[in-house]
Amino acid sequence: MTSAGQRWLAAFGLALMTAACAPVGTSDGGGDASPIIRRPAAENEFTPVEIEETIDKLVAEINKKPSEPMQMAVLLKAATGFFAPIVKGATRAMGELDATGNVLGSPEPPGDQERDMELQNREIEQVLMDGAEAIGITPFGEANAAAIDAAVAKGVHVVTLDSDLATSKRSIYVGTLSQSAGAKAGETLLAALPSTTGTVVIHGNADPTWVDGVNRTQGAQDVLEAAGYKTVVRQATWSDEGEAEDVEWMKTQLETADPPAVGLIGLFDIAFRCAIAAEAAGKPGLPVVTFDFHPRTVDYMREGRIKATLIQRQYYQGYLVPYILQGIKNIGLDATRGALAPRMVDDSRFDLGLDVVPAHKVDAYNDFLAILDARQ
Incomplete structure (x- = not known):
C-alpha cells in the first residue's frame, strides 16, 4: 500500500471513532443546534487548571448562540506514538461538538520530509473537496504554506498545532512555544x-x-x-x-x-x-x-x-483545536481570541505550556494520562 493510502486508511478508522463519540446532552447528530456539554476535567495534580478554565470560557461564549455542528478535519503527521494523545483529544472534542469529519494521520512515524509535505498538501486538497469547513493541522514545513493559504482563500479557517507555520495565513497556533x-x-x-x-x-x-x-x-x-x-x-x-x-x-x-x-x-x-x-x-x-x-x-x-x-500536553493540543474551530464559526475569530486571551501570547499563538515531570513523579503522571485515556 502507498503512503497516501496508509494515511487515508488511518483517517477512515479515526473517522469511525469520531462518529462513535456521541456528545452527552446533545442531539444524535441530526443537525440540531444544541448547547455543548464537555466531559468533566480530570482531578489530578497535573491537571492544567488555567487551560481548563479557558476552554470553559470559550464554550460559554459559543453556547450563548449555539449553531449546527460543523464539518472539520484534523491532519496530523502521524496517528501513533507522540501523536496518539493528540488523536484522543481531537476525537473526544469532535464527539462533544457532534462534529463530522476526520482525524487523519499515518500509522507510521514521519519519514521523508519532502514526501510527507507533498502528501499532506494533497490531504488538504482532499478534505476541502470533501466539504471541510475548517482544518487543524500539524504542518511538516514551509512547503505546506501555499496549500494552507489556498484553503484560507476559500474561507476555511486553519489552526496549526504542535508545529507552527507562522508564514502561512493560519488563524491560531496551539502548542508549546x-x-x-x-x-x-x-x-x-x-x-x-x-x-x-x-x-x-x-x-x-x-x-x-x-x-x-x-x-x-x-x-x-x-x-x-x-x-x-x-x-x-x-x-x-x-x-x-x-x-x-x-x-x-x-x-x-x-x-x-x-x-x-x-x-x-x-x-x-x-x-x-x-x-x-x-x-x-x-x-x-x-x-x-x-x-x-x-x-x-x-x-x-x-x-x-x-x-x-x-x-507538551499533546492531549490538550488535540482537544483544543476542534473547540477553537467551532468557536471561530460561532462567534468569530476575534471573539474566539478574546475567550482564549489568558493563554494567548499575541493575537495568533496559544501557549499550552509544559509539564515538567521529575523521575520520582513518573508513575503519578502516567496515572494522569490514564485518567484522560491518553497514554502515548
Whole structure:
C-alpha cells in the first residue's frame, strides 16, 4: 500500500471513532443546534487548571448562540506514538461538538520530509473537496504554506498545532512555544549540573526547514551557554535505523569532549537515546533531561537514568483545536481570541505550556494520562 493510502486508511478508522463519540446532552447528530456539554476535567495534580478554565470560557461564549455542528478535519503527521494523545483529544472534542469529519494521520512515524509535505498538501486538497469547513493541522514545513493559504482563500479557517507555520495565513497556533520550551529544558538540566562548567550534548535539530525544531534547540543552547557551558548539537535522526547513528555520535562526543561532558539534553520524543549514549560511553551517571513521554523514556526514568522530562500536553493540543474551530464559526475569530486571551501570547499563538515531570513523579503522571485515556 502507498503512503497516501496508509494515511487515508488511518483517517477512515479515526473517522469511525469520531462518529462513535456521541456528545452527552446533545442531539444524535441530526443537525440540531444544541448547547455543548464537555466531559468533566480530570482531578489530578497535573491537571492544567488555567487551560481548563479557558476552554470553559470559550464554550460559554459559543453556547450563548449555539449553531449546527460543523464539518472539520484534523491532519496530523502521524496517528501513533507522540501523536496518539493528540488523536484522543481531537476525537473526544469532535464527539462533544457532534462534529463530522476526520482525524487523519499515518500509522507510521514521519519519514521523508519532502514526501510527507507533498502528501499532506494533497490531504488538504482532499478534505476541502470533501466539504471541510475548517482544518487543524500539524504542518511538516514551509512547503505546506501555499496549500494552507489556498484553503484560507476559500474561507476555511486553519489552526496549526504542535508545529507552527507562522508564514502561512493560519488563524491560531496551539502548542508549546519552541524557544521558551527549549529554554525551560535547559533550565531543568542546569539544576542537575555541577557548578563547574563543561560540555552539554544536545540531541536537537539544526535543519532550517523545521523552524520550530531549530528554535527549541536554540532556546536550550542559549540558556546553557549563558551559564558558561559549551554545547554540541546532534541533528536527530528520526528513523529506527538512525538510532545507532545518533547513539554513536553522542557516545563519541561524551568520550572526547573538551571540556569534559557533564550532561545531555534531548528535545524530541526520541530523547531516550541520550541515556543510551551515556551508558555506551561508560557514563550512565551523567544527568539527562528529555522531552515527551515515550515508553522507553519512562523506563529510563524509573531506573533513575533520566532526571526529568518535559511534556507538551499533546492531549490538550488535540482537544483544543476542534473547540477553537467551532468557536471561530460561532462567534468569530476575534471573539474566539478574546475567550482564549489568558493563554494567548499575541493575537495568533496559544501557549499550552509544559509539564515538567521529575523521575520520582513518573508513575503519578502516567496515572494522569490514564485518567484522560491518553497514554502515548
